[in-house]
Amino acid sequence: MKMIAAVMYEQGLPMPFAQSNPFLIEEVELEGPGEGEVLVEIRGAGLCHSDLSVLEGHRKRPLPVVGGHEGAGIVRELGRGVTGLTPGDHVAIAAVAGCGKCRLCLNGRPGICQVVSGARNEGMLATGHRRLRKLDGSRLNHYSGVSVYAQYAVVTPQALVKIDDSVPMDVAALFGCAIVTGAGAVFNSARVAPGESVAVLGLGGVGLTSVMAAREASAATIIGIDVLPGKFDLAKACGATHCFDARDPELVEKIKELTNGGVDHAFEVSGNLVAVDTAQKITVRGGQVVGVGVGKTTAMFNVNHLSWVSEERVLRGSFMGGGIPQRDIPRYVDLFLKDRLPVDKLLSEQLRFDQINEGFDKLAAGSVIRQVLLPHGNA
Known part of the structure; x- marks a missing residue:
């Protein structure tokens, strides 16, 4: 499918980012989910200091890449072999999902899984595939195995945590990184x-x-x-x-x-x-x-x-919180719904695609706490 995404071609561009434009807003191609993968419609994606450090060039990524690692959305399609999720489910996207089989994952530490981190560092999904490409057919990399600065994303089910439908999507986006961390x-x-x-x-x-x-x-x-x-x-x-x-x-x-x-x-x-x-x-x-x-x-x-x-x-x-997203995020959502973890206080503003570079200027200046990109224009 064709969709809109924020693509980074170069790191370390000077501020203000609103002028140097580290993210270019483009139409790109996204393949459907393969075996062990899920298509998610992205309804909110947070701007995080980790993303800012990548823009600044402090942590290298394979380029070009569709950005974003903190998000939430709605499951739209399941690849072969995926269980436990249903189209229509609301999900938080946790970029630290593990393989579920190595000794670290089996010891309850999926965030430092060596198997998945290797694939992510190379710009791939945990399955070892890339589903993103430019319209000319050239390769695009996945960011942290998710790439949520886009209207849709193909991810592995281990990166998805089903959440209560009553949580607004701009708030739900924060659970995948800021809150779980x-x-x-x-x-x-x-x-x-x-x-x-x-x-x-x-x-x-x-x-x-x-x-x-x-x-x-x-x-x-x-x-x-x-x-x-x-x-x-x-x-x-x-x-x-x-x-x-x-x-x-x-x-x-x-x-x-x-x-x-x-x-x-x-x-x-x-x-x-x-x-x-x-x-x-x-x-x-x-x-x-x-x-x-x-x-x-x-x-x-x-x-x-x-x-x-x-x-x-x-x-x-x-x-990323040193825990297990599938266990921890539902607990944090429950605390939010009981007003014991009022994470909606973190929200500063909602952004369109054309505001994303300016948003990172504000984040660098410390004038905002959490901004959330709305890839479809509303939460």
């Missing part, structure tokens, strides 16, 4: 316990979801940290008990005084190396730093070896 870091990776103290460094969509999840986990002290104080009112509405400017030269001392020596869990969500260092400094002895944000592929950070060992500090990575 931010909430999962708290519930799965850190396992925050009632009464503990938490700091979240970086108050974007993922960070604010971590704040909400920490409140749901009954953390006693929830500290939001960002370079943009304009985000603090929203952070407090999401559950933060205190907020601090990341540029405050007395930040570390203030947090240690507030928390009697440091927080139990520091979630570094921005992917900024200065914030990684701060997260280590504000964590109490025996506490843990949870790395959630991703930076440049070449980025390295330092750890004081003596304090790491003698103070029993934990450094933990949490990729």
